[in-house]
Amino acid sequence: MTTTARHAASRTRPHLPAALTTTGRIAAQLRADPRTIGIIIVMPLVLVSLLWYAFVDVPVPPGGRAPFDTIGPMMLAILPMMLMFIVTSVTMLRERTSGTLERLLTTPLSRWNLLASYGAVFGFLGVAQATLLGLLVLGPMGVEIAGTAWMLILIALLDALVGVAFGLLASAFARTEFQAVQFMPVFIGPQLFLCGLFVPKEHMPDVLGVVADFLPMTWAVDSVVDVAANETVSGATWGRLGLLAGIVVVFLFVASRSMPRQSR
Amino acid sequence: MLNSTLVESAVSARALVVHRAGNEVLHGLEMDLAPGSVTGLLGPSGCGKTTLMRAMVGVQRITSGSLTVLGRPAADEALRRRVAYTSQTLSVYRDLSIRDNVAHFARLVGAGPDDVARTLDAVELTALAGRRVEILSGGQASRASLACALVGSPELLVLDEPTVGLDPLTRESLWEHFHALARQGTTLLVSSHVMDEATRCDSILLMREGHFLAHAPIDELQERTGAATPEDTFLTLIKQEVAA
Numbered sequence: 001m002t003t004t005a006r007h008a009a010s011r012t013r014p015h016l017p018a019a020l021t022t023t024g025r026i027a028a029q030l031r032a033d034p035r036t037i038g039i040i041i042v043m044p045l046v047l048v049s050l051l052w053y054a055f056v057d058v059p060v061p062p063g064g065r066a067p068f069d070t071i072g073p074m075m076l077a078i079l080p081m082m083l084m085f086i087v088t089s090v091t092m093l094r095e096r097t098s099g100t101l102e103r104l105l106t107t108p109l110s111r112w113n114l115l116a117s118y119g120a121v122f123g124f125l126g127v128a129q130a131t132l133l134g135l136l137v138l139g140p141m142g143v144e145i146a147g148t149a150w151m152l153i154l155i156a157l158l159d160a161l162v163g164v165a166f167g168l169l170a171s172a173f174a175r176t177e178f179q180a181v182q183f184m185p186v187f188i189g190p191q192l193f194l195c196g197l198f199v200p201k202e203h204m205p206d207v208l209g210v211v212a213d214f215l216p217m218t219w220a221v222d223s224v225v226d227v228a229a230n231e232t233v234s235g236a237t238w239g240r241l242g243l244l245a246g247i248v249v250v251f252l253f254v255a256s257r258s259m260p261r262q263s264r
Numbered sequence: 265m266l267n268s269t270l271v272e273s274a275v276s277a278r279a280l281v282v283h284r285a286g287n288e289v290l291h292g293l294e295m296d297l298a299p300g301s302v303t304g305l306l307g308p309s310g311c312g313k314t315t316l317m318r319a320m321v322g323v324q325r326i327t328s329g330s331l332t333v334l335g336r337p338a339a340d341e342a343l344r345r346r347v348a349y350t351s352q353t354l355s356v357y358r359d360l361s362i363r364d365n366v367a368h369f370a371r372l373v374g375a376g377p378d379d380v381a382r383t384l385d386a387v388e389l390t391a392l393a394g395r396r397v398e399i400l401s402g403g404q405a406s407r408a409s410l411a412c413a414l415v416g417s418p419e420l421l422v423l424d425e426p427t428v429g430l431d432p433l434t435r436e437s438l439w440e441h442f443h444a445l446a447r448q449g450t451t452l453l454v455s456s457h458v459m460d461e462a463t464r465c466d467s468i469l470l471m472r473e474g475h476f477l478a479h480a481p482i483d484e485l486q487e488r489t490g491a492a493t494p495e496d497t498f499l500t501l502i503k504q505e506v507a508a
Contacts, residue, residue: 021371025357025364032359032396099355103412106321107372108344262325262339263318264283 022109022117026091030121040087040125044079044133048072052141072137073145073228074197076152077220079133080126080160082188088122088167089180096171101259111256119164119252126160127153147227155227158244159220165251172258191217196225219243272335274299274420274451275320279329282312282319289315291474292329297453302446304465304482305455306498312474313455314352317422320453321349334419345373348418352425354409356397362408363393366415375416383415386441388434402429410438414445421445421452427461439464462494470498477501 030037055068095101104114130153137143138152145152166187174180194204194212201209201218212218219240226237273296282290289312297303305313318324319331322339331338334346356365363384370380384390387407397405410426421442427435439461442452446466454465462468462482470477470485478485478501482494489504491497 018371018374021368025360025368028364029357029359098358099351099353100357102323102351103349103355103369104372105323106344106347106349107369108341108374109372262323264285264325 019113020117022114023120026117026121030125036087037125040083041129041132044075044083044129045136047079048075048133048136048141051075068141069143070225070228071197072141072143073152073224074195074221075137076130076133076156077159077217077224078192078195078197080130080156081163081166081191081217081220082184083129084122084126084160084163085167085170085187086181086184088118088164089170089174089183090167090177092118092168092171093174093177093180096259097176105259105261111259111261112252115168115252115256118168119161119248122164123157123161126164127157130156130160145228146231147229147233151227151233152224155220155223155241155244158241158248159217161248162216162220162244162251165248165255169251169255169258172255188217191215194218195221197221216244216247272299273297273332274301274334275453276332277329280316280319280331281327281329282315282324283327284315284324288327289474290319293474293476295469295476295479297451298466299451300446300449301466302442302452302454302464304462304468305453305471306457306459306462306468307471307477309457311471313471314424316471317349317424317453317455318351320420321347321422323349345416346418347420347422348373348413348416349422350409350413350424350426352428354397354405356405356409356412358398359396361394361396362389362400362411365397365408366393366411369412370415373416373418379415379417383411386414387411388437403431403434406430407434407438417450419450421450423452423454425455425457427454427456427458459495459498460493462497470501472502472505477505 052068052072055066055071058067060066105111134149134152134156138145138149170183170187171180174183194208194215195217196212201212204212223237223240226234275295275297277293277295280290280293281288293316305316307313315324319326320333320338322343326338333340333343336343357368360368363380366383367377367380370376381390384393387410389404389407389411392400392404397408400408406426406429410423413421413423427438430438442454446452454461465482467479467481468485469479482497485497485501486494489497489500491500
């Protein structure tokens with residue numbers, strides 16, 4: 001081996017367990033792209049600050065709750081899903097269009113490992129995002145909740161993972177990055193309108209109320225509302241969190257079926 | 265090299281038919297690749313070279329017939345460690361360094377850091393290994409992609425136009441490397457539409473519209489057709505077929 005070769009060998013990263021190879025690779029790609037990390041972490045903080053400021057002079061009815069105290073925590077059930085969906089769908093689409101996915105399929109890497117690795121890295125980013133968002137809303141913005149901050153962060157994490165899983169699946173139906181971005185309003189729009197942010201579910205027409213009950217963002221928002229109002233977590237909320245976790249697994253599975261090893 | 269008739273073929277196709285998006289692209293191919301040989305897969309673009317290569321590495325479904333790779337049916341899970349492939353698109357991570365790319369594909373097939381260093385040396389990218397692929401020249405980037413296939417010493421290398429856009433010097437050194445690999449027992453199938461590269465190969469598979477026109481060393485084909493250059497040889501062979 002030449003000196004330069006030995007030099008190169010000594011600079012190769014320490015050996016990761018084989019199952020974590022892809023996680024390490026995706027993390028390295030993110031590290032090489034500080035702007036994306038910045039957008040994921042900082043943008044929700046900026047958006048929520050803007051929202052808080054918009055509500056700052058709204059008069060509070062005597063004995064009532066300031067509107068931002070309800071809306072602020074809800075953002076933890078809305079923004080992570082939205083942002084993670086867009087980041088993952090574009091990243092996965094790039095993997096499909098650049099030919100790297102086809103190459104990966106010729107290696108021993110399993111499709112499930114590939115998708116779970118994306119889930120792990122972006123889920124981790126989702127936790128970082130949710131933690132900072134939670135600290136901002138509960139700290140400087142002075143929103144008080146009856147439950148624990150941990151529960152809020154858990155909800156935000158599951159919410160982010162739903163965005164990741166749907167994003168991975170959506171990339172199968174997009175041919176270009178432009179199309180992938182356009183899927184966001186399709187996926188997020190109806191969920192956002194029906195989740196209870198604009199109109200409480202009980203005031204919606206019955207049909208919409210029923211539809212809303214089937215949407216993951218509604219489950220997340222209902223859970224946040226419960227945690228904000230009650231000290232102990234209700235069984236219904238645990239059930240909704242279970243549903244969120246379940247739909248992540250189901251959609252990761254469907255996404256792995258959406259990338260057949262062999263083309264016809 | 266052992267007498268190839270005594271050794272099982274590295275790749276063999278029998279009556280291989282492949283459809284791509286509903287159209288029959290390969291029409292009953294028959295072929296045998298000797299272990300430790302360099303075979304050139306040549307033919308006009310759109311003739312089915314890439315489809316054949318993708319079928320060999322297991323990412324293209326076979327309609328009928330058989331395709332056996334290293335003693336197993338193509339697409340067998342056990343082959344994923346033993347066969348490597350480069351496609352015509354770069355298929356590396358442009359936002360990662362050359363070294364990170366090669367190390368990534370090395371880990372996927374269970375190869376270590378020494379292997380990464382050796383491979384970078386072989387494609388003459390050691391000095392640039394810390395650079396991101398997106399800032400490399402076309403030739404450097406395609407060598408980076410090649411390195412991702414070479415790492416882990418696969419027994420069969422399927423390379424789709426690996427020398428496109430390379431300067432003559434690099435091309436020369438890559439062909440030398442291919443032959444060095446073949447001497448160690450690696451079987452290589454290399455596609456190209458530059459007919460002059462035929463002289464670099466042990467034998468040539470000439471393809472046209474989904475079937476083979478010839479499978480022989482280029483000298484033999486030149487003799488048979490009486491043509492002066494590889495390019496003329498192919499033109500003659502194709503004209504003969506069209507006339508027949």
